[in-house]
Amino acid sequence: MLAGGQSLIPALAMRLSEPALLIDINGLAALQGIEWSGTHLRLGALVRHAELETSPLVRMHAPLLAMAAPHIAHPAIRNRGTLGGSLAFADPAAELPAVAVALDASIVLMGRGGTRRVGARGFFRGLYETSLQSDEIIAAVDIPPMEPESRVAFLELVRRRGDYAMAGLAATARIANGRIEAATLVYFGVGTAPVPAREAAQALVDGLPTARLQAAQAALDHDLDPPADQHGDAEVKRHLARVLLERAVTALGTQSS
Amino acid sequence: MSETHAIRLRVNGEEVSRRVSPRQSLADFLRDDLGLTGTHLGCEHGVCGACTVRVDGGIMRSCLLLAVQLDGAEVETIEGLSESGAIADLQTAFHERNALQCGFCTAGMLITTAALLEANGAPSRAEIRDYLSGNYCRCTGYHAIVDAVEATARSRRQRQDR
Numbered sequence: 001m002l003a004g005g006q007s008l009i010p011a012l013a014m015r016l017s018e019p020a021l022l023i024d025i026n027g028l029a030a031l032q033g034i035e036w037s038g039t040h041l042r043l044g045a046l047v048r049h050a051e052l053e054t055s056p057l058v059r060m061h062a063p064l065l066a067m068a069a070p071h072i073a074h075p076a077i078r079n080r081g082t083l084g085g086s087l088a089f090a091d092p093a094a095e096l097p098a099v100a101v102a103l104d105a106s107i108v109l110m111g112r113g114g115t116r117r118v119g120a121r122g123f124f125r126g127l128y129e130t131s132l133q134s135d136e137i138i139a140a141v142d143i144p145p146m147e148p149e150s151r152v153a154f155l156e157l158v159r160r161r162g163d164y165a166m167a168g169l170a171a172t173a174r175i176a177n178g179r180i181e182a183a184t185l186v187y188f189g190v191g192t193a194p195v196p197a198r199e200a201a202q203a204l205v206d207g208l209p210t211a212r213l214q215a216a217q218a219a220l221d222h223d224l225d226p227p228a229d230q231h232g233d234a235e236v237k238r239h240l241a242r243v244l245l246e247r248a249v250t251a252l253g254t255q256s257s
Numbered sequence: 258m259s260e261t262h263a264i265r266l267r268v269n270g271e272e273v274s275r276r277v278s279p280r281q282s283l284a285d286f287l288r289d290d291l292g293l294t295g296t297h298l299g300c301e302h303g304v305c306g307a308c309t310v311r312v313d314g315g316i317m318r319s320c321l322l323l324a325v326q327l328d329g330a331e332v333e334t335i336e337g338l339s340e341s342g343a344i345a346d347l348q349t350a351f352h353e354r355n356a357l358q359c360g361f362c363t364a365g366m367l368i369t370t371a372a373l374l375e376a377n378g379a380p381s382r383a384e385i386r387d388y389l390s391g392n393y394c395r396c397t398g399y400h401a402i403v404d405a406v407e408a409t410a411r412s413r414r415q416r417q418d419r
């Protein structure tokens with residue numbers, strides 16, 4: 001299945017993938033467009049990364065997506081690469097799978113047998129592995145509405161602009177009177193798929209954002225079990241995750257909206 | 258693989274009709290079938306930026322598109338951009354500041370920069386580096402390129418103010 005092709009065509013060029021048949025889905029109008037339904041934001045699978053950056057609807061209803069998009073590769077790649085393609089490819093260091101999990105998105109899958117919806121949390125199964133069946137494609141992604149008190153932060157550490165992240169964090173929090181009432185932390189680049197840091201998120205709740213930071217950073221040791229990769233060993237990854245958490249808590253606490 | 262498909266597109270403003278193999282990249286199509294060798298092929302997997310062209314207005318990697326996908330599209334290459342005179346000032350600035358040595362990356366640099374300056378008439382040096390981060394240059398060390406882009410943006414703003 002060929003959408004933006006910004007990962008698939010390189011794989012073909014390097015003969016890492018040799019499909020007998022390639023189906024270009026770029027012409028399917030039903031997979032395009034961004035709409036606010038009143039209850040959720042619907043993003044067609046063929047929405048390009050560049051559209052996520054610039055769409056006023058995305059900015060209003062899913063600012064975390066708009067914040068993440070400029071971190072994806074480079075302008076020429078973002079003009080072609082698609083949301084659906086990024087989710088289906090499920091690179092463990094990619095931005096959009098983690099954002100989809102952090103926003104509790106529903107992924108709409110379409111196949112011969114009809115359409116089904118899968119929560120982003122259950123969609124990513126492992127390294128480049130999703131719950132997509134071989135006769136299914138992603139049709140759309142539905143993002144639930146933002147709560148009025150919620151804030152978001154998106155951070156990643158890269159060696160060079162546009163590279164895949166050494167480690168990254170997509171965070172949402174509901175904040176009232178300077179206190180975090182609920183938080184979602186989803187890391188990427190530190191596991192085989194997006195990694196929710198549930199204990200660390202819980203440790204942030206009910207405290208002053210900065211006061212609970214140390215407890216949350218310590219809790220990351222339970223949440224994360226990072227495999228070593230070309231960027232470093234597990235302890236390097238844990239260190240980067242703690243740095244990201246501190247920056248995220250600062251960003252969540254200081255946002256004006 | 259002898260199967261071919263008919264495509265019709267506009268390249269640098271001219272209507273082009275050809276039959277292409279479904280596996281042929283846009284980059285190979287431009288270079289081999291149309292003789293537009295200003296588009297350079299470096300890495301052939303989307304990393305180096307040398308093959309950047311404009312498709313329907315947006316910059317894209319021509320090595321990551323198949324020619325067969327471009328039916329009905331509007332493609333602009335460095336030849337078109339150069340002959341139109343639209344980036345003559347940018348080309349002069351690159352020349353004056355030694356923003357190219359071997360020249361292999363230059364077409365991609367110019368096309369990417371042209372898109373940047375259309376979107377942002379007053380980019381900071383950091384924004385220039387950011388936008389050009391997907392275009393590799395192995396000669397200049399990038400400083401001269403950033404200088405040339407910054408100087409062009411400045412002189413375009415001064416011309417507008419007058």
